[in-house]
Amino acid sequence: MKKLILLLVFALCLSLLGSCAAPSNSDNSQPDSKNDSETVTDTPKKTDNEKEEDEEVIDETRAQNLGETENIMGEEYVLTFLDNFSRSYLSTSNWEYCPEWERADRGGKWDPKCTYIDNGKLVLSVIYDEEAACYKSGAIRTKGIFEQAYGYFECSMRVQNVPGFWSAFWMMCGNVGSVGSDGVDGTEIDIMEAFNAQTYGINHALHWDGYNEHHKSEGTSEYREDLYDGNFHTYSMRWSPEGYKWYIDGELMWESSAGGVCNQPGYMKLTLEVGSWAGEINLSDLPATVEVDYVRAYQFADKQ
Numbered sequence: 001m002k003k004l005i006l007l008l009v010f011a012l013c014l015s016l017l018g019s020c021a022a023p024s025n026s027d028n029s030q031p032d033s034k035n036d037s038e039t040v041t042d043t044p045k046k047t048d049n050e051k052e053e054d055e056e057v058i059d060e061t062r063a064q065n066l067g068e069t070e071n072i073m074g075e076e077y078v079l080t081f082l083d084n085f086s087r088s089y090l091s092t093s094n095w096e097y098c099p100e101w102e103r104a105d106r107g108g109k110w111d112p113k114c115t116y117i118d119n120g121k122l123v124l125s126v127i128y129d130e131e132a133a134c135y136k137s138g139a140i141r142t143k144g145i146f147e148q149a150y151g152y153f154e155c156s157m158r159v160q161n162v163p164g165f166w167s168a169f170w171m172m173c174g175n176v177g178s179v180g181s182d183g184v185d186g187t188e189i190d191i192m193e194a195f196n197a198q199t200y201g202i203n204h205a206l207h208w209d210g211y212n213e214h215h216k217s218e219g220t221s222e223y224r225e226d227l228y229d230g231n232f233h234t235y236s237m238r239w240s241p242e243g244y245k246w247y248i249d250g251e252l253m254w255e256s257s258a259g260g261v262c263n264q265p266g267y268m269k270l271t272l273e274v275g276s277w278a279g280e281i282n283l284s285d286l287p288a289t290v291e292v293d294y295v296r297a298y299q300f301a302d303k304q
């Protein structure tokens, strides 16, 4: 009888342990009442092998859920935005497509059909649209969905391997078009622009006071063949009231407080643009793609 009771207790413990260990949804979309149902009902079924692969890529040193803290280069941050692109479609809880808008100097336009998810990665592409007789490229943003002043912003990106267009991870903060007050009331922060696959150019920059006669900017370029190696690299930016710092693969690349440091919330953008800055474009290279593995944003823990 005693053995039977012990067995029952053991079985009960096992079942309790099992329920505690049930996997949680580690793909953290920004909480958003608009689209709560999609995160639950449309999750694609995965094979056991795919589950194992997912488990392998979880980095336990990183915060996995919104609101969790993470130490980045000696500072405590709270995770405020995370998209691992692990669903089969772009999460509208996190992103919207940038509206169609003629870009740069070769008449390229942003178009939702050039953005999709493939195998756990966001894919932005460039095509030549025969019907529209122009280049089309992918572009998404968090405008009105996620906007934040200050913190740490990071993406992991595999940049393009052909010339003719550039890829960018950037932010629009406050009213960039507002002339006066320098960049304090509005600044475009270019966390990275991989602007030329022939020269291996990477740019970091700030723009403020509009884009016309009062436009001001400051930036820096590097030429880094290693970043065009077909692998993913991390591009990050720390923004505090004292200034901005840009990092690639965790290494400090540039610091600036030009424009006086913006104090207004901003949204993130991931875009491709066709233009002469990127060199000549060859139709035979298209479609061409850029992939993003994840995007993360954090707020300083002491500002929460």
Ligand SMILES: [Ca+2]
Pocket (backbone or CB within 6 Å): 176, 177, 178, 179, 180, 181, 182, 183, 184, 185, 186, 208, 209, 210
């Ligand atoms: Ca201004």
